[in-house]
Amino acid sequence: MSNQRTHDGLVLVGTRAPYEVRKFPTISPKGDEIMVNIKWTASTPLDLHQADGGLLVEHPMRTGSTGAGIVAEVGTDVKHFQVGDRVFGFAHQKPEWKTHQEYATAPAWVFGKIPEGFSLEEAVTLPENLVTAFNTIATDLKLPTPWPKPADYEPPRANERILVWGAASSVGQLTIQVLKYYGYKHIIGTASSNHHAYIKKIGASEVYDYRSPSIVDDLLRSAQRSEAPVFPLIIDCIGSQERTLAPISKVAQNGSTVAVMLPVIVKHASDETVPEYSMDAGDSVAWATGVNVTGVRTHFYWKNEMFREKLQMEIMPTLLAQGIVQPNRYRVVEGQTLLERATKGLDAMREGASGEKVVWRVSNE
Ligand SMILES: NC(=O)c1ccc[n+]([C@@H]2O[C@H](COP(=O)([O-])OP(=O)(O)OC[C@H]3O[C@@H](n4cnc5c(N)ncnc54)[C@H](OP(=O)(O)O)[C@@H]3O)[C@@H](O)[C@H]2O)c1
Incomplete structure (x- = not known):
């Protein structure tokens, strides 16, 4: 036995x-x-x-x-x-x-x-979405995440506008807090209106209601006309073909990088409907010329040696203990x-x- x-x-x-x-x-x-x-x-x-x-x-x-x-x-x-x-x-x-x-x-x-x-x-x-936030910022947006962060650290694209679509999601909340920690100054979120105060509290400078019929125009009007692209960096924290990628494809312009949480949800699940997914964010909607679309795959974050050694063992507890992430x-x-x-x-x-x-x-x- x-x-x-x-x-x-x-x-x-x-x-x-x-x-x-x-x-x-x-x-x-x-x-x-x-x-x-x-x-x-x-x-x-x-x-x-x-x-x-x-x-x-x-x-x-x-x-x-x-x-x-x-x-x-x-x-x-x-x-x-x-x-x-x-x-x-x-x-x-x-x-x-x-x-x-x-x-x-x-x-x-x-x-x-x-x-x-x-x-x-x-x-x-x-854990899952703090790792996702770091992985998205470093691997997909190609922004540095130095650790330990130097005391006088100024990130390379500090003043560029970053759109976090789905800011109330767990991925969105943690991404905003990590971006704020690294010194990004213009984080713009979309969320249901009941979450706006909280999203601002954790680091967004502006929040828009994604349910508004004028959301695309509201976002495009939110910057000086001369600025192009209006959002050089965009994170789709949801990855729904119809509900997020479709409006984001109207906001992303030549020169924007869009990081999409995979899978792309092609058909949402319901009692009657079997969901359908795609692992290709680039092909899911029509993007403007010059938009760089990447699909986030956090399951491979460990390929980044610093993340493997420090992200969970050291960075995650430190950020939580210091109140940098809630x-x-x-x-x-x-x-x-x-x-x-x-x-x-x-x-x-x-x-x-x-x-x-x-x-x-x-x-x-
Ligand atoms: N590929 C990867 O590496 C990776 C890693 C982590 C997560 N993900 C994927 O990312 C997605 C989000 O995960 P999560 O854990 O953050 O989910 P979650 O916390 O359960 O997300 C719920 C939130 O989604 C928001 N939301 C729903 N539809 C929206 C829309 N059309 N526009 C804007 N916001 C919308 C809602 O916001 P309101 O309350 O404001 O309405 C809600 O608060 C999932 O599909 C997950 O599988 C992928």
Whole structure:
């Protein structure tokens, strides 16, 4: 008989099929790995793209890429963490790293220590999209993100207008805060009007209502006529062909760079409609000549050596501890079991979260 330890983990077994809970081997960490008892996670739009659209999924697939918990064991080479540390991280690459399971075993560099004064559920709102914000700014917009940031740092394009479309999204909120930290002075957001005050508080100089029929004209009129392009740098934090790329394609001008969160949602999911996605933002709408369109793929952020070494272990905890980034506002999904909480979390994604993360407990205790 095997003495292999096991734990519960969530799996997707089919497109638009309910989640299932299965037993998985609990893996002792080796070398630079740590094993984390995952206490909290978040449901994300990616969970929905995977569950309802089968996006880049091979069934059965373990889910969850953002987690917070307690270090249970450490590998022999680990210096930064000790058993009992409270940690948070974006851990997505392998089934054993995933965070919708009670124990994740992953390299230490996908986690950081949660600073004093922050709860696990607050901390779990950050990792995936703080990493996304850094990756988008550095990889797609090609703006430097020096660390440590020199005391007198002035970024190269400090005075250029940066449009963050979907500023109330988790990606948008964190992108604005990171841009502000690096010294960008003209961050313009779009969001529903109930979020405008908050978006300004975290760093945008102007915010426009994307639901307004005159949104494109409002944005194009927001700069001096002589300026071209009006928005040299644009981030589409949503990536919907019809709802965001279509209006953004009217705002982007010759010389604009547009970074689009992939996947492009070609058809949104509903009870009747199976969603459709595209991984090509350049082909999704007609862009003006001279617009440079890039599709953001945060799953490859680790190719940036500095990000791999420092982004989660050092930068993320420091920015949170110093109040440079705020935890997202969040809503807790309750339920008796892992399966119930996860299912309700996914339903909340189907309904659409507005300005808040949907978080839930993974381990029961
Ligand atoms: N490719 C990548 O590397 C990557 C990484 C992370 C996320 N993503 C993708 O990025 C998208 C956003 O993720 P998230 O976690 O930030 O989502 P989220 O926090 O759940 O986004 C919800 C927000 O989206 C806003 N929104 C919805 N439709 C909008 C529209 N037409 N225009 C402007 N804002 C709109 C809503 O704003 P209001 O409340 O103001 O209405 C809402 O607050 C998802 O599709 C996700 O899969 C991609």
